[in-house]
Amino acid sequence: MTEILRLENVSKSFGGNRAVNDVSFSLEEGEIIGLIGPNGAGKTTLVNLITGVHPLSAGKVIFAGEDVSRQQAFQAARRGLARTFQIVQPFPKMTVLENVAAGALFGGGTGSVEDALDLAHEELKFVGLDAVADTPASSLALPNRKRLELAKSLAMRPKFLLLDEVNAGLNASEIDGALDLIRKIAARGVTILIIEHLMKVVLSISQRILVLHHGELIAQGDPRTVIEDPQVVEAYLGSKFAARVKAESHHA
């Protein structure tokens, strides 16, 4: 196993508010990692720091052996650090196909617009959106918009994919579909960091879990150890929930 991403003492302040405080961890290539924590814990900020949306206040981000602490967002995309947004960000008036082609053309470094469109077709098939390829992105309903975000990120040929609440707002069967898709993406060799509030989802998909609270990393490890950690129970899960999950996982 080789290391793909390492954070060293990363901090970010907005004015006097320390949104991320001295966070360090290291991720292996090919892992699926869950990132959990209460609202306002700094999860999205952390993603923004890794992908160059915000500059770091302190610390270092090392991606594939390279110090990328000072990169800009578009450089992150070209390096293979792709992400999706909690609130989906399509190009509304372009077709679904063109949306995905944008990812291939710029982030994926495809040579020509034609090649990008070809590649976009493949990714649309992969996520199951090829039937709506020529409709405007604004006409899609939420579950398909989320799939579009995924296809767009995949067209960028990422090594590392950060998924910011891809399942928020989906119903149970839609979530199952999304999870299948995420597993299929992982099978392509893409390392995935997933921010998620639904504990069932996190526990079923992650090989490792990181827990943020008040901007600090309070626990990390395999899912079972993490949900039994008293700090995590107090900060996020609540004792009742922890007991229930524990019981369920023992039955299983």
Add this chain to the structure above:
Amino acid sequence: MKQFLYFGAFALWVALIAATPLLADNYTIRIAISIAMFSAMAVSWNFIGGFTGYPSFSTAAFFGLGCYAGALAQRNGIPLVMAWVFATLFVAVFAAMLGAIILRLKGHYFAIGSIAIVDLTRLITSSWGSLTGGGDGLNVPLLQGSPQEVSALVLYVMLAILIVAFLTSIYVDRSRLGFGLKCISQNEDAADMVGVNTTSFKIVAYTLSAVFCGAVGAVYASWVGYIDPTDSFSILLTLKVPVMVLLGGAGTLLGPVLGAGVFVMLEEVFWANFLEWNRAILGGIIVFLIFFLPNGLLKIQYRTLYGALVQKLRSAPKQAEKSS
């Protein structure tokens, strides 16, 4: 197929304008020059205002700087064509450097910033008397030849600029650059996220929106023979060009050409018939555009409109029968 139709229409239109010196009087040629000139500037503006979606009002600054750079180059002994080329390059470099600063602004802030550039360049030009002649203006060496020959020459040069600008816009529309600009216009953050280097793309678009205006300005200065700050850096010009593009259809290839043609001819009618009211009428056109034609003449569904009209005409007699 549709594209061939577009290029055919453009070629026909250019040929028609180019034929005016052979067919029409000097007054008509002047209008033809105006059309070619404004079309070139409208096509330019389309790069930043149409493709990229940044409402730039810097056109008059680029035009005015083109006028002065061309005039000053000629007065310092640089031959005519070289002076025009110099002015074009000067404006391009100016826009690229300015763009790196001003394109940090977005939306309304960018619009206001870009309009301030016009006033700023005008003030600098009128205050820097030792170089620019200040408020007295500058005489530009006259073009050689009879009035007919001069207007024909100016017309053909303006048309050449228009053709280069138009071909550039076709190329950009199909290229990686154009794709990136459209991404920026729809969602700049998302464009950044998929790996578009938004800053440099916007600077290129802003420079493209300037370079042809600079060329037009330099040729214009040689044509009229005298320039001054108020005429060269006119706020009205900076408003007119975007209005032309919106009239035709922003972000389309043919829209700016169509809009500029229609606008110049409308303006000619209003100037001739309502000398006192023509600016009020310009205001009226802008309001009309915003309310009724937000996407321009090219985006109207003419077939639906025709169908609705036919239906109305057919049902009208029936209603008349019923009521009687």
